[in-house]
Amino acid sequence: MNRRPAHVTSGPYAPPVPRRTLTVTSADGARLYAEVHGPKDAPAVVLAHGWTCSTAFWASVVRALAADHKVVVYDQRGHGRSPAAPPAGHSTGALADDLVAVLEAALEPGERAVLGGHSMGGMTIMAASGRPQLRARAAAALLCSTGSADLAAESRVFPLRSPQGRHRAHRLLLRSRAPLGPQSPLTRRVLKYATMGPGATTEEVAACARIVHGCPAGVRARWGAVLAGVELTGGAGGLELPTEVLVGTADRLTPPVQARRLASVLPDFRGLTELPGLGHMTPVEDPAAVAGRLRALVREHLHPTGAEPTDDTEPTDDTEPTDDTEPTDDTAPGGGRQTKESTA
DSSP states (O other): OOOOOSSOOSSTTSOOOOSEEEEEEOTTSOEEEEEEESOTTSOEEEEEOOTTOOGGGGHHHHHHHTTTSEEEEEOOTTSTTSOOOOGGGOSHHHHHHHHHHHHHHHSOTTOOEEEEEETHHHHHHHHTTTOHHHHHHEEEEEEESOOSBOHHHHOOSSOOSOHHHHHHHHHHHHHOOOOOOSOOHHHHHHHHHHHSOTTOOHHHHHHHHHHHHTSOHHHHHHHHHHHHTOBOHHHHHTOOSOEEEEEETTOSSSOHHHHHHHHHHOTTEEEEEEETTOOSOHHHHOHHHHHHHHHHHHHHHOOOTTOOOOOTTSOSSSSOOOOSSOOOOTTSTTTTSOOEEEOO
8 A cells, every 4th residue: 555645745835846865874874865956056055844744844945945045855863754763863962963964965065055943953953053064064044943942841732820730741742652643624723723823724734734644653752752851052052153043923832932042042143033923833834934034044144155245234236225034935835924023
């Protein structure tokens, strides 16, 4: 029997066909599935997805960028088409190993990239902050809907009054091996409540449900246990590259308090974007906003070899200066939503 693809296969949330695929071997021998989209010689963007997701999660962001960017996406170990690791292979150190292995395998010698990480993918970037390979390869980073510590204590999926009860309930949720069951209107409503904003469309919810339900229960539980005890504040504090943070104001899994804490500890913090009414799945709920911030980081920090940075404060010709938050590809779903941006 053919297995049903763990993603939608048509519409704007269906994964585009990559220019090439590759298998990356990490430090402990784990094998990772990776894709490369877009022109070979274009500026590079490398994207790391979050817990229970896959490369398919980035589909709309890839579509928005791939016309003029080289976009690399990969499946975290045990997710998507990357085989599961043994129990000892589940740690933030392993995630860091995997990221630097992907950078070395997918980028050309001397090539640098803007990194984007969602949820556990953002934690992956923080975990790798001290790696020489990351410092050599990364020009800037965007941390989407993520946090560095105290996830179980600060999540709001279970709005219990008791801090101890809330902490215990979220730890149980993260570590649960309970099967999610077949998709149904009820399971999609539960997923929407826990991970998305109230305005998420039926198509957005369906795309996320297909991906999340495709993650094996054991993989979900093992990585959930890592997230329940994650402590990466030091990693965030060591991320010495230009970094922006993005969060939905209705995020129950990594609420805005997490984003604001990151803003306070990042050594080269460049701005916080808060997306009103959006939940945890920001790259699906508003891919245009996410792609727009990635484009801005490329424009500001990833310059061609030998090129000098330009001063964005002065127009270089008779044309009108453009707003620094560049309009993004209108074909990306969600592009019309209002963005509230604050810079500390």
